[in-house]
Amino acid sequence: MKARLALVALVAVLLLHAGAALAQSPAANYPNRPVRVIVPWPPGGGTDIFARAIAQKLQESLGQPFPVENRPGVAGNLGATLVAKAAPDGYTIVIATITLATNPALYKTLEFDATKDLAGITLIAGVPHMLVVNPSLPVHNVKELIALARQKPGKLTYASAGVGSPFQIAAELFKQSAGVNILHVPYKGGGPAVADVIGDHVDMTFANLMAVLPQARAGQVRALGVTSAKRSPAAPDVPTIAEQGLPGYDFTSWFGALAPAGTPQPIIDKLNAEIVKALKTPEISKQLSSQGADLVASTPQAFDAYLKSETAKWSKVIKSAGIQAN
Secondary structure, three states, X not given: OHHXXXXXXXHHHHHHHHHHHHHHOOOXXXXXXXXXXXXXXXXXXXXXXXXXXXXXXXXXXXXXXXXXXXXXXXXXXXXXXXXXXXXXXXXXXXXEEOHHHHHXXXXXOOOOOHHHHEEEEEEEEEEEEEEEEOOOOOOOOHHHHXXXXXXXXXXXXXXXXXXXXXXXXXXXXXXXXXXXXXEEEEXXXXXXXXXXXXXXXXXXXXXXXXXXXXXXXXXXXXXXXEOOOOOOOOOXXXXXXXXHOOOOOOOEEEEEEEEEOOOOHHHHHHHHHHHHHHHOOHHHHHHXXXXXXXXXXOOHHHHHHHHHHHHHHHHHHHHHHOOOOO
C-alpha cells in the first residue's frame, strides 16, 4: 500500500512539473499579440501575394493579427535587416527570397549575415525561370544556342532585370557552365527585358517562368529550357537546361520564412507547423502553382542548411562573373 501511495505521489509530482514546464514554454501562449510579417519588396509582387495569403491563414489558425508590412529597398536588404535586428521573440518574421543568398556577394557591405542573424522557419517554394530567345535567332534548343554562342563569342546578347538580378545570375551560371561569352544588357525590370527580346533588340533572357510563358505560347519568344533541375508542371513540354547538355545546371528562385536568430525553437517549430499547414490548403496550393512555384514546405533545420549552401553556391558564381551591385 505504501509503495502504491508513493508511486501515486511521484506521478502527481511529475505531472505538476510537466504542467509547469508546459506553462513556461515560450510557445505555450504564443502568440498573444500581433506578429509583424515583413515583406522586403513592394506591394503586389509574388512575394507580397504569398505573404498576405500565408498571414491570413496564420491569423485564422493562431487567433492573432499577422499584419504585412512592405519594406522594399536595396534588393530586399532593408526589410531583411529590420528583421535580423528585431527582438528574437517570434513577433517579427520575414518572407524573403533568393536575394538573401545572392546579396552577400553582390554588396560590399551588409548590416547583417543571413546565415547567422536569421533563423529559418520554412522554405516555402521554388520558382524556376525560363530561357527564351527571339524567334529570329536560328536556334531551337540549348545545344544549338551553345554552338551558336561559341561561333560568335561576345556577339549574342542577353537581357536582365538589372545588375545582380536573378535574371543575370541565371545567365551567368549558364555562361560559366557552357563556357560561352554572351553580352549582358541590363534593364530596369523584367518586363522591359522581355519586351526587348520580343522586339528583337536583344537575343535572349532568363525570365520568370509564369511571366514569360504566355509570350512563349503566343510565339512571341521561343522557349529553349527551364532553369530548374526538374521540368516544371506549368510547362512540362519544355525540357530543362540540365537535360540538354549541361548536367547539374540548376537555378531556382525561392521564397522562405525566417525569424531573428535566437528566437526560441518551440516558437520556430510552432510557426513552421502552422505555415506548412497553410501552404497545403487548396487555395494557397493553387496560388503557388498558378505562379509556376513548386511547394517545398521544409523543416527549419533543412531551410537553414539550404540557405548556407545557396549562399556559398552563388558567391562562387557572382565572384567569378565579377558582378557588383554597389
